Amino acid sequence: MRFLRRGHPLLKMAIFSLVAMVIGTVVSLWIDWFPVQASTAADDIDTLYDVLLIASVPVFVLVMAVAIYSVTAFKAKPGDMSDGAPIHGNTRLEVIWVTIPFIMVSAAAIYGWIVLDDIEAKQPNTMIVDVRGQQFAWDFTYPDEGKVKSNQLYLPVNRPVEFRVTTDDVLHDFWVPEFRLKTDAVPGLTTKFRATPSKTGTYNVVCAELCGIGHSTMRNTVRVLPEKDFDAWLAKQQGSEADGGAAAAGGDMTAAGRDLFTGDGGCTACHTLADAESVGALGPALDELAADAEKYGKQEGQSPEEYVKTAIVDPNAFLVPNFSEGVMPENFKETLSAEEIDTLVKYLLTVGGGDKG
Amino acid sequence: MTLRPKLLGPGWYRAALSQPLSFLFALGLVAGVRSLYGYDPVLDWTAITTVALLAMPLGFIVGIGCFDYWFRWASGAPTVPEDHSGHGAKTWRDYFKVNTDHKVIGIQYIVTTFFFFIVGGLMAMLIRAELAQPGTQFVDPNTYNGLFSVHASLMIFLFIIPVFAGIANYVIPLMIGAPDMAFPRLNALSFWMLPTAGIMMMASFFVEGGAFATGWTAYAPISTETPIGQQFFTIGVQFAGASSIATALNFLVTIITMRAPGMTFWRMPLLVWANFTTSLLVVIATPFIAGSQFFVLLDRSLGTHFFDPSAGGDVLMYQHVFWFYSHPAVYIMMLPGFGIISEVISTHARKPVFGYRMMAFSLVAIVILGFTVWAHHMFVSGMADWLRVPMMITTMLIAVPTGIKIFSWLATLWRGVIHLTTPMLFALGFITMFTLGGISGIMLAIIPVVIHVSDTYFVVAHIHYVLFGGSVFTIFAGLYHWFPKITGRMYDERLGKAHFWLSFVFFNLTFGPMHLVGIDGMPRRVADYAENFATLNAIISISSFLFGLSFLIFLYNMITSWRYGPKASGNPWRAHSIEWQVSSPPPIFNFDEIPTVVGGPYEYGVPGAVHAVFGDKKAPTRAAPAGGGGAPPPTNTD
Numbered sequence: 001m002r003f004l005r006r007g008h009p010l011l012k013m014a015i016f017s018l019v020a021m022v023i024g025t026v027v028s029l030w031i032d033w034f035p036v037q038a039s040t041a042a043d044d045i046d047t048l049y050d051v052l053l054i055a056s057v058p059v060f061v062l063v064m065a066v067a068i069y070s071v072t073a074f075k076a077k078p079g080d081m082s083d084g085a086p087i088h089g090n091t092r093l094e095v096i097w098v099t100i101p102f103i104m105v106s107a108a109a110i111y112g113w114i115v116l117d118d119i120e121a122k123q124p125n126t127m128i129v130d131v132r133g134q135q136f137a138w139d140f141t142y143p144d145e146g147k148v149k150s151n152q153l154y155l156p157v158n159r160p161v162e163f164r165v166t167t168d169d170v171l172h173d174f175w176v177p178e179f180r181l182k183t184d185a186v187p188g189l190t191t192k193f194r195a196t197p198s199k200t201g202t203y204n205v206v207c208a209e210l211c212g213i214g215h216s217t218m219r220n221t222v223r224v225l226p227e228k229d230f231d232a233w234l235a236k237q238q239g240s241e242a243d244g245g246a247a248a249a250g251g252d253m254t255a256a257g258r259d260l261f262t263g264d265g266g267c268t269a270c271h272t273l274a275d276a277e278s279v280g281a282l283g284p285a286l287d288e289l290a291a292d293a294e295k296y297g298k299q300e301g302q303s304p305e306e307y308v309k310t311a312i313v314d315p316n317a318f319l320v321p322n323f324s325e326g327v328m329p330e331n332f333k334e335t336l337s338a339e340e341i342d343t344l345v346k347y348l349l350t351v352g353g354g355d356k357g
Numbered sequence: 358m359t360l361r362p363k364l365l366g367p368g369w370y371r372a373a374l375s376q377p378l379s380f381l382f383a384l385g386l387v388a389g390v391r392s393l394y395g396y397d398p399v400l401d402w403t404a405i406t407t408v409a410l411l412a413m414p415l416g417f418i419v420g421i422g423c424f425d426y427w428f429r430w431a432s433g434a435p436t437v438p439e440d441h442s443g444h445g446a447k448t449w450r451d452y453f454k455v456n457t458d459h460k461v462i463g464i465q466y467i468v469t470t471f472f473f474f475i476v477g478g479l480m481a482m483l484i485r486a487e488l489a490q491p492g493t494q495f496v497d498p499n500t501y502n503g504l505f506s507v508h509a510s511l512m513i514f515l516f517i518i519p520v521f522a523g524i525a526n527y528v529i530p531l532m533i534g535a536p537d538m539a540f541p542r543l544n545a546l547s548f549w550m551l552p553t554a555g556i557m558m559m560a561s562f563f564v565e566g567g568a569f570a571t572g573w574t575a576y577a578p579i580s581t582e583t584p585i586g587q588q589f590f591t592i593g594v595q596f597a598g599a600s601s602i603a604t605a606l607n608f609l610v611t612i613i614t615m616r617a618p619g620m621t622f623w624r625m626p627l628l629v630w631a632n633f634t635t636s637l638l639v640v641i642a643t644p645f646i647a648g649s650q651f652f653v654l655l656d657r658s659l660g661t662h663f664f665d666p667s668a669g670g671d672v673l674m675y676q677h678v679f680w681f682y683s684h685p686a687v688y689i690m691m692l693p694g695f696g697i698i699s700e701v702i703s704t705h706a707r708k709p710v711f712g713y714r715m716m717a718f719s720l721v722a723i724v725i726l727g728f729t730v731w732a733h734h735m736f737v738s739g740m741a742d743w744l745r746v747p748m749m750i751t752t753m754l755i756a757v758p759t760g761i762k763i764f765s766w767l768a769t770l771w772r773g774v775i776h777l778t779t780p781m782l783f784a785l786g787f788i789t790m791f792t793l794g795g796i797s798g799i800m801l802a803i804i805p806v807v808i809h810v811s812d813t814y815f816v817v818a819h820i821h822y823v824l825f826g827g828s829v830f831t832i833f834a835g836l837y838h839w840f841p842k843i844t845g846r847m848y849d850e851r852l853g854k855a856h857f858w859l860s861f862v863f864f865n866l867t868f869g870p871m872h873l874v875g876i877d878g879m880p881r882r883v884a885d886y887a888e889n890f891a892t893l894n895a896i897i898s899i900s901s902f903l904f905g906l907s908f909l910i911f912l913y914n915m916i917t918s919w920r921y922g923p924k925a926s927g928n929p930w931r932a933h934s935i936e937w938q939v940s941s942p943p944p945i946f947n948f949d950e951i952p953t954v955v956g957g958p959y960e961y962g963v964p965g966a967v968h969a970v971f972g973d974k975k976a977p978t979r980a981a982p983a984g985g986g987g988a989p990p991p992t993n994t995d
Binding site: 031033041044045048049052056059060063064066067070071074075076080082083084086087090098102106108109112113115116169170171173175177180181182183184187188189191204206207208209211212213214215216219 | 572578582666667712746749756757760763764770773774776808813878882884961962963
């Protein structure tokens with residue numbers, strides 16, 4: 001360390017900058033910036049980001065080094081009224097700091113363009129999934145797989161998918177952070193992106209475009225399954241649409257209803273129900289539903305069953321006091337089959353206190 | 358004085374009287390038209406509110422007296438050239454009147470915009486309180502969406518853009534040796550449109566359905582469907598925008614036609630260059646946001662279908678028109694700050710600005726490139742795919758002129774005699790954080806990265822690094838720098854430094870971690886978030902409260918120093934530019950003698966160099982540099 005104390009201040013600055021660059025690079029690469037990589041694009045994008053970090057650290061350190069060095073080396077002594085050196089410019093220096101940044105950003109732009117082409121390339125054997133957004137839920141249709149509909153996104157691993165995104169009302173944005181991909185859902189347009197899930201697991205579906213009161217709750221999950229499990233899910237889904245889930249639950253209709261409530265229906269995000277262990281608070285709690293259905297149904301001239309069914313398929317027809325219009329999605333009549341809705345109604349009236357009196 | 362002339366003459370009484378009258382006008386117009394059409398009900402409160410939102414601010418501006426001169430002139434009545442209150446302000450009450458003195462208007466601007474800055478800042482505190490933990494803490498989601506929307510709108514339209522206009526209003530005529538702005542009455546009108554816009558945006562919280570809750574971007578079609586609060590934004594922006602355009606025209610004409618003899622374009626201080634280029638941006642771009650909001654207004658109020666695809670409307674059109682203004686707007690919010698930093702660094706490091714002409718050219722380059730990059734805000738919007746790569750390239754090219762400025766400031770520091778005054782500290786802090794904001798800006802230009810991070814907290818972090826660490830730090834630097842000139846008193850240097858260090862540290866602790874949560878998957882504009890972001894959000898919230906508290910030091914320093922601070926000399930920084938060669942504060946008409954410019958504005962260290970001389974005096978020699986030391990400047994002594 002002796003040479004540091006004795007060396008020329010510029011040399012010191014150079015050494016400190018070098019050390020700072022190394023530390024900066026190590027730290028910026030050590031930070032775990034991203035969520036897990038669950039699509040083939042994720043790796044490309046993360047690497048691109050890391051390269052940008054590695055290129056940025058020296059730029060920032062250089063700026064800081066010159067600023068800090070100047071402030072320490074050229075600081076005015078108390079009472080010093082003199083002026084600095086009358087340097088007006090230096091053409092060679094100015095040419096250098098136009099050229100080098102120009103080369104750096106050009107290189108970054110080209111690299112970015114290559115990655116873009118790579119992640120958007122067409123793949124063989126692509127499965128199409130229609131994604132529809134509405135305030136404040138997503139639903140998914142598999143047009144090539146028997147038009148199965150679901151409120152929950154399931155995907156087979158390693159098979160390319162093309163998402164075709166639409167919206168029923170305002171702008172939304174379909175984002176899977178673990179895939180690193182998103183696109184806006186735009187009224188009047190169908191937007192698209194391609195992804196190839198590369199890892200099984202459960203990941204997030206997030207709405208990233210402000211869409212109203214429930215924007216922050218417009219979250220869901222995507223389950224990436226092995227091919228075999230995905231096919232089984234498709235088959236079960238088709239079965240459930242036909243018999244309301246009875247066969248899959250072995251004839252236990254309460255279990256079938258619970259499956260719908262916690263699974264495909266996605267009801268747990270907003271409703272509290274002890275039987276399903278859900279604690280959502282955006283919509284009315286359903287533990288006393290049987291009594292409520294009796295009371296409000298009478299007001300509306302409906303039987304409790306009719307009341308609950310209407311509340312599912314046409315949620316804005318009647319509003320429970322203190323809850324606002326337009327919060328509950330209106331798409332259940334399309335994403336759930338009539339049989340599934342019957343199962344749900346029975347289930348809710350059972351566990352909501354109906355049978356227990 | 359009886360009540361009648363008070364109610365008829367310009368001022369607050371007439372302005373107050375105008376409010377019920379304008380409201381009755383709105384009521385009558387709507388009721389009249391609706392009954393003629395046979396609509397039921399005749400009193401449609403949405404329509405009445407909309408008309409009132411246009412009529413009441415206009416009524417206020419007429420009432421307070423902005424149009425008196427023109428009305429008299431147009432009607433052939435004898436005009437009263439200084440019927441408002443004359444130049445200068447003798448008591449604090451004069452600041453609450455229509456005044457045509459650019460120095461008074463400058464102070465009116467700065468104080469008013471800081472009022473909105475405080476309101477917007479308190480909203481930010483509420484936002485962070487709500488986000489301190491997952492779940493709902495203090496406000497419901499609708500109020501939350503209103504809070505961040507009004508926060509951003511106030512900060513952009515009522516603080517950063519107009520506070521620069523305020524600083525420039527005070528400083529630019531003095532810098533170029535002009536007695537006032539080119540159009541003093543238009544200048545007063547520009548100012549008085551501002552508070553109406555700000556009050557309107559704040560008032561939106563008190564109407565049915567709450568404040569406008571669609572962000573400051575007000576994307577269609579949600580902005581055409583939300584409750585009446587949205588109209589307060591749509592119309593408020595028109596007043597703020599009109600104010601901005603009128604001021605910019607005023608600056609352009611002033612700078613082009615009213616420079617002192619000898620002040621060529623290449624002898625203008627860089628702040629003048631910065632305001633010249635900013636004004637070009639404002640005049641060209643601002644009509645586009647006015648247009649976008651008029652489309653929304655027409656869709657909402659008159660049943661047009663600009664943004665209704667089922668009737669042939671186009672949702673993406675809104676975004677293109679909006680960003681064609683709003684991207685240049687980020688340069689509108691940054692270029693004046695670049696100008697301030699050039700003044701501050703050169704003066705407090707006692708060195709000529711390095712590469713003066715390149716500094717001016719880079720401003721012009723940013724203006725031109727700034728109009729070619731708007732769609733980088735729309736990389737995931739579903740717009741034409743081919744448009745993305747060209748916009749990525751132009752966006753990244755802006756890094757080149759911006760880099761020139763950073764490197765030139767660093768080279769200006771090099772071998773200077775650096776005085777670490779508060780303005781200098783803020784300038785150095787600005788360079789640090791603006792470089793970071795520039796780096797994240799480059800990342801946000803690269804399409805594959807932005808597909809992931811758009812609409813996340815990464816963007817929130819970036820925008821605060823460039824707008825707070827960038828623009829607001831330059832505003833602080835400028836206010837500390839010109840405080841002695843404006844008030845005639847010195848601020849407290851120790852408090853100034855405490856303000857800098859606390860804001861610098863807590864700014865970074867607040868906005869730094871936002872990069873992390875953004876990349877990790879937290880979207881922006883959410884009242885609630887997933888559990889895994891809880892720790893960092895708690896840190897961000899605590900830092901933000903301390904960051905907010907650090908502002909109180911600034912406020913205390915400004916208020917007490919303005920009243921009790923030690924008297925400042927004409928030129929405490931020993932600067933060369935013309936505003937420092939007159940007394941602090943300057944004489945009522947700025948110059949007892951018109952200055953003649955004989956050299957560049959930053960000739961520090963050049964023996965005998967002077968920027969301007971007064972009267973027919975010869976250029977002072979080296980022995981008596983312009984405004985040397987704390988002595989009264991030679992200019993006012995005869």
